[in-house]
Amino acid sequence: MTQENIPVEELLELVNAKQLRKIKTILSEMNEVDVASFIEQLDSEKMMVVFRLLPKDLASDVFACLPIEKQKEIIDSTADAELTTIIEDLFVDDMVDMLEELPATVVKRILKSATPSTRKLINQFLNYPENSAGSVMTAEYVALKKNMTVEQAFAYIRKNGVDKETIYTCYVTTAQRKLEGVITLKDLLMSPYETVIEDIMDTHVIHAMTTDDQEEISKTFNKYDLLALPVVDHENRLVGIITVDDAVDVMEQEATEDFEIMAAMLPSEKPYMKTSVFTLAKNRILWLLFLMISSMITGNILGHYEEAMAKVSILVTFVPMLTGTGGNAGSQASTMIIRGMTLGDITPKDIFRVLWKELRVGIICGVILSAVNFIRLAIMYPGQELICLTVVISLFATIIMAKSVGAILPIIAKCLHLDPAIMAAPLISTIVDACSLIIYFNVATVLLNAYL
Amino acid sequence: MTQENIPVEELLELVNAKQLRKIKTILSEMNEVDVASFIEQLDSEKMMVVFRLLPKDLASDVFACLPIEKQKEIIDSTADAELTTIIEDLFVDDMVDMLEELPATVVKRILKSATPSTRKLINQFLNYPENSAGSVMTAEYVALKKNMTVEQAFAYIRKNGVDKETIYTCYVTTAQRKLEGVITLKDLLMSPYETVIEDIMDTHVIHAMTTDDQEEISKTFNKYDLLALPVVDHENRLVGIITVDDAVDVMEQEATEDFEIMAAMLPSEKPYMKTSVFTLAKNRILWLLFLMISSMITGNILGHYEEAMAKVSILVTFVPMLTGTGGNAGSQASTMIIRGMTLGDITPKDIFRVLWKELRVGIICGVILSAVNFIRLAIMYPGQELICLTVVISLFATIIMAKSVGAILPIIAKCLHLDPAIMAAPLISTIVDACSLIIYFNVATVLLNAYL
Numbered sequence: 001m002t003q004e005n006i007p008v009e010e011l012l013e014l015v016n017a018k019q020l021r022k023i024k025t026i027l028s029e030m031n032e033v034d035v036a037s038f039i040e041q042l043d044s045e046k047m048m049v050v051f052r053l054l055p056k057d058l059a060s061d062v063f064a065c066l067p068i069e070k071q072k073e074i075i076d077s078t079a080d081a082e083l084t085t086i087i088e089d090l091f092v093d094d095m096v097d098m099l100e101e102l103p104a105t106v107v108k109r110i111l112k113s114a115t116p117s118t119r120k121l122i123n124q125f126l127n128y129p130e131n132s133a134g135s136v137m138t139a140e141y142v143a144l145k146k147n148m149t150v151e152q153a154f155a156y157i158r159k160n161g162v163d164k165e166t167i168y169t170c171y172v173t174t175a176q177r178k179l180e181g182v183i184t185l186k187d188l189l190m191s192p193y194e195t196v197i198e199d200i201m202d203t204h205v206i207h208a209m210t211t212d213d214q215e216e217i218s219k220t221f222n223k224y225d226l227l228a229l230p231v232v233d234h235e236n237r238l239v240g241i242i243t244v245d246d247a248v249d250v251m252e253q254e255a256t257e258d259f260e261i262m263a264a265m266l267p268s269e270k271p272y273m274k275t276s277v278f279t280l281a282k283n284r285i286l287w288l289l290f291l292m293i294s295s296m297i298t299g300n301i302l303g304h305y306e307e308a309m310a311k312v313s314i315l316v317t318f319v320p321m322l323t324g325t326g327g328n329a330g331s332q333a334s335t336m337i338i339r340g341m342t343l344g345d346i347t348p349k350d351i352f353r354v355l356w357k358e359l360r361v362g363i364i365c366g367v368i369l370s371a372v373n374f375i376r377l378a379i380m381y382p383g384q385e386l387i388c389l390t391v392v393i394s395l396f397a398t399i400i401m402a403k404s405v406g407a408i409l410p411i412i413a414k415c416l417h418l419d420p421a422i423m424a425a426p427l428i429s430t431i432v433d434a435c436s437l438i439i440y441f442n443v444a445t446v447l448l449n450a451y452l
Numbered sequence: 453m454t455q456e457n458i459p460v461e462e463l464l465e466l467v468n469a470k471q472l473r474k475i476k477t478i479l480s481e482m483n484e485v486d487v488a489s490f491i492e493q494l495d496s497e498k499m500m501v502v503f504r505l506l507p508k509d510l511a512s513d514v515f516a517c518l519p520i521e522k523q524k525e526i527i528d529s530t531a532d533a534e535l536t537t538i539i540e541d542l543f544v545d546d547m548v549d550m551l552e553e554l555p556a557t558v559v560k561r562i563l564k565s566a567t568p569s570t571r572k573l574i575n576q577f578l579n580y581p582e583n584s585a586g587s588v589m590t591a592e593y594v595a596l597k598k599n600m601t602v603e604q605a606f607a608y609i610r611k612n613g614v615d616k617e618t619i620y621t622c623y624v625t626t627a628q629r630k631l632e633g634v635i636t637l638k639d640l641l642m643s644p645y646e647t648v649i650e651d652i653m654d655t656h657v658i659h660a661m662t663t664d665d666q667e668e669i670s671k672t673f674n675k676y677d678l679l680a681l682p683v684v685d686h687e688n689r690l691v692g693i694i695t696v697d698d699a700v701d702v703m704e705q706e707a708t709e710d711f712e713i714m715a716a717m718l719p720s721e722k723p724y725m726k727t728s729v730f731t732l733a734k735n736r737i738l739w740l741l742f743l744m745i746s747s748m749i750t751g752n753i754l755g756h757y758e759e760a761m762a763k764v765s766i767l768v769t770f771v772p773m774l775t776g777t778g779g780n781a782g783s784q785a786s787t788m789i790i791r792g793m794t795l796g797d798i799t800p801k802d803i804f805r806v807l808w809k810e811l812r813v814g815i816i817c818g819v820i821l822s823a824v825n826f827i828r829l830a831i832m833y834p835g836q837e838l839i840c841l842t843v844v845i846s847l848f849a850t851i852i853m854a855k856s857v858g859a860i861l862p863i864i865a866k867c868l869h870l871d872p873a874i875m876a877a878p879l880i881s882t883i884v885d886a887c888s889l890i891i892y893f894n895v896a897t898v899l900l901n902a903y904l
Contacts (some may be wrong), residue, residue, distance in 0.1 A: 029656060033676050158641055158838055166640055168620050168679075169561035185637060186619055189610055204481060222704065224485050225697035227620075227679065245677035246695055251700070252674065255707045259714075263787035263877065264780055271797040272788050277809055281816035284784050288777060292821055296828075303769035310762055317755035320885060321773070324747035325740060328716055328878050332736050334714035336724050339708055345723040355728055364733035370743055376748075425715065425877045426780050433772055 011038060024053045025305055032058060036065035048077050060089035066273070067171035068101040075106055083113045093246060096125045096233050113359045123238075133217050134210035136250060137231045137240030143172040145182060148200040150191050157185075166243050169228040173200050177237045179230055190328055207232055210239060214250045219344060221247040258342060262335070262424035266289060291430055298323075298434045303425030305441040312448060314381075318391050319437070321373075324438040326398040327429030329365060333358050334428050338420045341410065351411045355404060362403035366396040386447050398436040405432055463490060467498055475507045484510060488517035496525050512541035519726070520553040527558055535565045543617050544736035545590035548577045577692075578702060585669050586701050588702060589683045589692030593620040598632060598650040602643050610636075618695050621680040624653050629689045631657055631682055659684055662691060666702045671796060673699040710794060714787070714876030716743060739878065746882045750775075753886055757893040764900060766833075771889070773825075778850040778888040779881030781817060785810050785858030786880050789874045793862065803863045807856060814855035818848040838899050846895045850888040857884060 007026065008070060014023045027035050027050070034053070039047050039062065054062060063086055065072060075083060087095065087110060099107050111119050121139055128134025142164050144153050153170070157286050161167040170188070172181035181201030191200050207230045208217055220229060221244060229247070231240045241405065257267040262285035300317070302309075309316050337354060340346035346354065370392045377388040404426050408422035459478065466475045470659060479487050479502070491499050491514065503526060506514060515523060515538055527535060539547065551559050551574065563571050563886070573591055580586025594616050596605050613619040622640070624633035632678070633653030643652050659682045660669055672681060673696060680701070683692045709719040716739035720727050754761075754771070789806060792798035792876045798806060822844045827842040858880050862872035 001641055015655045031656065031658065031676060044720045062456075125723050154641070161638065162642060185641075186613065189606070189619070189637075190614060191850060204483065206483065224483060227696070242471075244679070246701070248674060248677075248696075248700060251703060252795065256795070259711075259787055262711075263784050265784050265787070272792040272796070273797055273802065273805070277812040277816070280788075280809070280813045284813065286779075287822055288780055288784075288817055288821060289824060290823070291780050292773060295773045298772035298776070299769040302772060303766070306765045306768070308767065310765055313758045313762060314755070316758070316761065316768060318749035319752040319771075320754060320775070321744060321747045324750070324882060324885065325744045327881070328734075328740055328743050331877070332715050332717050332740075335711055336719070339711045340724040342721070343704065343708070349603070350725065353725070357732070359727040361736065362731045364729070365740055368737055369740060372741065372744070423507050425783070429881075430776060431778070433776065 006040060008041075009343070012041075015042065015050060020049070020053055027053065033065050035062045040066065040070055042076075044073050047073065056085065057089070060086050064090055064094040068098065071098055072102060072106060072249045075102075075110065080109075080113050083110070084115070087114050088118060089163070091120055091374055092125050092240075093136065093165075095122060096135070098128060103106055128210055131214045132210060132230045133208040133212040133214065133242060136214050136217065136246050137210075137242045138165050138246075139240050140165045141228075141230070141238070141241040142167050143173045143177075143238065144170050144183070144197055145197070146172050146201065148197045149193065150188050150195045150197070150200075151193040152433035153183075153188055154193075154195060164243065166228050169226075169241075170243070171205075171230050172197060179207060179232050179236055179238045181205060182230070184220050195411075205230060208242070209234065214430060215254050217242060218247045218251040218254065222251075223292055223344075247304040248267065254342075258338070258421045259417060261421040262338065264288070264424075264426035287426065291426055294430045295433065296398070298430070298437060301434055301437045301441075305437075305444075308441060308444060308448075312387070312444070314384075314387060315390075315440075315444060320393075320438050322391075322394060322398055322440055323429075323433040324368065325395065326402040326432040327425070329362070329399045330402035330406035330428040330432045331425035333361075333403045334410050335425070337407055337410045338424060341414055341420050346411075348411050348415050351408065353409065356409050358403040358407040359400065366399035368400065370396045386408050390440075390444045390447045393447075394436070394440040397439050397443070398432070401435055401439065402428075402432045405435070460490060460493075464493075467494065467502060468762035472501070475502060479505065480510065481509055483511035485517050487514045492518065492522055494531075499525065500529050503625050505675075508537065509517050509541070512538050516542055516546040520550065521692075523550055524554060524558060532561075532565050532721060534647050536567070536742065539566050541615070542594055543590045544573055544618075544692075545588065547574060548587065551578060552667070580662055583666045584662060585660040585664040585683045585694060586692070588666050588669065588698050589662075589694045590617050590698075592617045593680075593682070593690070593693040594619050595625045595629075595648055595690065596622050596635070598624050598648070598653065600649045600650075601645065602640050602649070603645040605635075605640055605649060606645075617693065618680050621678075623657075623682050623690055623693070624649060625690050631659060631684050631688055631690045633657060634682070637651070637810055657682060660694070661686065667706050669694060670699045670706065674703070706794075710790070710873045713873040714790065714870060716740070716876075717840045720819035739827040740785065743878055743882055747885065749884070750886045750889060753889045753893075757889075757896075760893060760896060760900075764839070764896070766839060767842075767892075767896060768835075770846075771892070774846060774888050774892055775845075775881075775885040776851055777821065777847065778854040778884040779877070781814070781851045782858035782880040782884045783877035785813075785855045786862050789859055789862045790876060793866055793872050798863075800863050800867050803860065806859050806863065810855040810859035811852065816854040817855075818851040821851060822848045842892075842896045842899045845899075846888070846892040849883070849891050849895070853887055853891065854880075854884045857887070 011023060011026060017417065022229050039050055042050060051059065063074065111122065114122065140163060142157055142161060144156065157167050168185045170183050171179060172183065174180055181203045182205045183197060187200055206220065206224055210231055210233055217229065226245050229242045230238055231242060233239050233257065260267045266283040268283055287373040337346060373395055374392050377391060381388060409428065410423040413420045463475060463478060491502055494502060498893045503511065515526065539718050563574065566574065571624055589665060592615060594609055594613060596608065620637045622635050623631060623633065627630055633655045635649060635653045639652055658672065662685055664685055671682065679696050681694045682690055684692060712719045718735040720735055725799055825847055826840065826844050829843060833840060861880065862875040865872045865875050
């Protein structure tokens with residue numbers, strides 16, 4: 001839809017025909033993301049030929065967009081001098097992402113090719129804990145001084161802004177690099193040239209600490225509609241910034257993680273198609289095992305009522321309907337609560353309001369579903385009023401129970417500093433299954449006393 | 453974490469003590485998002501007192517951040533002249549969001565208070581279909597002409613940029629408002645003053661059409677790391693822009709919708725705590741009913757084998773383990789595939805690669821889970837080799853079947869132009885439940901022939 005169509009076919013023909021000059025002209029006009037996705041499709045040899053054609057600036061932008069295997073291939077077939085150019089042009093955050101994935105020998109070679117100051121920076125950034133603000137931020141920001149005039153600030157930005165990740169939000173720091181204020185390029189542009197930065201900067205700077213969790217960071221971006229967020233160390237010194245595009249990546253990554261955890265998997269690091277079969281199996285087997293063993297308990301409960309089922313054998317045919325509906329009702333509730341907590345709409349102190357809400361939702365759903373069942377059973381099993389009543393009462397109680405369990409468990413998980421996402425469909429269903437069978441057979445025992 | 457703590461307690465005391473000047477000073481320094489979340493907590497009367505204290509610029513920013521009920525209260529107790537000021541200061545996208553929620557009488561009053569040009573714009577924007585690019589975009593962008601010099605462009609931006617939603621990406625249009633090029637403020641700033649825009653603008657503009665789906669829009673933002681995306685009509689005339697903060701909102705909203713659909717609910721429009729019990733119940737009941745009726749089929753299958761279960765009563769105790777594990781294995785697969793399709797990593801043409809992958813994952817998981825079960829059964833039921841074998845074979849076959857079903861159904865849904873998210877845990881579990889019982893009792897019939 002949005003972008004102009006990329007002439008992949010035409011480009012491939014040109015590559016095969018070695019029409020290098022034409023390729024160069026076309027690629028130079030294209031967006032780096034599109035160039036990268038074209039290059040990715042070529043075999044190693046052709047990829048290197050095409051990559052070398054790219055103008056220097058585009059080359060490092062394209063390099064940053066390539067997947068790690070392709071980056072490694074390029075590094076392996078690039079001479080040290082050229083490698084230095086690529087490395088020095090990369091933003092620190094992209095560099096760190098890459099280094100974390102590459103084998104140690106390649107990392108060594110890269111660090112050797114980097115200038116001493118870049119090397120120092122990389123080493124510092126590699127030390128921040130995974131998923132912290134420090135691991136997402138980059139070092140290329142514009143730092144102004146508060147006694148500069150707007151005119152001086154513009155001169156500074158024109159001179160130093162080219163290789164900054166953003167120039168639209170500028171930070172004001174002291175000589176000791178402590179964060180004092182923030183000013184947008186828009187504010188600068190809207191102010192007279194002689195204005196002093198101190199008079200127009202905003203001193204209430206929304207900022208993060210290097211150790212803050214990346215999930216919190218993306219929430220802050222969302223709440224305040226930021227383009228960039230400054231990151232300070234424990235002495236309030238500005239050490240980096242996070243730009244909105246990286247915050248968006250974090251958001252998507254966290255959502256993907258939640259989807260995976262909520263489907264009883266360990267979160268994966270790579271896209272599905274690039275994850276090996278073994279890794280996929282490894283991420284899934286633990287929860288499958290745990291849930292399988294838990295469901296054996298449900299089996300034992302069923303076994304416990306073997307006699308009742310043998311006597312009133314029709315009872316067993318309602319088991320899938322009861323446990324299934326209970327599981328679904330419960331995971332509807334838990335999904336809403338988990339997502340609400342992720343988005344910050346629900347906090348643990350809302351527990352009673354949530355429970356009260358789910359109880360009422362449960363009553364409405366329970367009444368409707370029980371009524372439908374009552375009609376069906378009355379038609380299908382005429383004269384079996386007690387069995388009909390057993391099923392209907394059990395269904396109603398199961399739905400209320402399921403909604404309550406689904407509402408409360410994610411909040412309890414949060415209070416215990418566990419990820420609420422584990423309290424999603426699979427675990428809730430397993431718990432609700434067991435509870436609904438206990439309800440069912442107890443109701444049956446009371447009502448069908450004469451038969452059992 | 454990131455922002456300075458908001459002195460809510462102190463502010464509330466000041467409001468009660470009617471220390472209006474002090475309140476004004478504190479609020480004027482605060483971020484509009486924080487002011488809005490403070491104001492929200494006050495009762496109507498106090499809210500109006502505090503809202504009127506706000507400087508004009510801040511007032512309309514705060515207004516845009518308030519929830520719809522509070523906006524309505526403010527509109528109701530504001531005189532026409534004042535209302536015009538607020539309206540004219542709002543961005544069209546925020547205005548449209550608000551108008552779509554307000555009762556007709558209030559909408560009429562707002563349109564009456566707006567200037568004719570604003571009124572025309574609002575009416576145009578209200579006509580774009582829901583969830584289209586047109587419904588998310590705003591009209592406040594910077595449009596330059598290609599024969600301007602950089603210096604003229606800066607003069608233009610300084611004069612007209614204040615009330616634009618962004619000035620960091622500027623668009624170059626013809627006299628007929630056709631989109632010709634794009635240029636960032638950074639490019640302008642890095643170029644000499646006498647440069648003509650035409651020479652430095654990018655003519656390959658990534659753009660959207662008014663009718664494009666908002667989900668595609670947010671994918672484009674993500675792919676190209678954009679700050680703004682221009683939206684054109686069918687004659688390539690620039691009609692609006694979408695900024696990254698709105699694209700991020702769309703992203704979160706689409707993820708929330710997917711979570712809800714995947715847990716068998718109709719997507720909700722509002723946050724959980726603000727949704728009424730009836731709406732929650734209404735969103736859930738349809739799927740609960742449908743799944744309940746489907747699970748009756750599973751019950752009938754179970755009923756079909758009543759006799760077998762009566763003879764070898766231990767068989768029934770393995771049912772929850774088989775159906776549960778099958779459901780979990782299947783929804784693991786379907787969740788990965790659904791999410792992969794949402795992110796664009798998996799397309800329908802990958803169907804065979806996906807299936808082959810899931811088959812192998814299924815074999816690995818199946819072998820491990822069956823082995824664990826074999827050991828457990830051998831210990832718990834010594835001498836019952838055939839029953840043990842029945843369970844183990846059924847479990848293995850169920851897992852393979854579940855992974856395949858979970859892999860294929862979301863892709864088929866996509867091909868049928870249905871939302872793949874409906875093929876998540878609830879529906880997959882219901883389908884897998886029925887299939888696993890058929891597998892189980894067929895294996896049992898063959899192996900336990902003598903007993904049955």
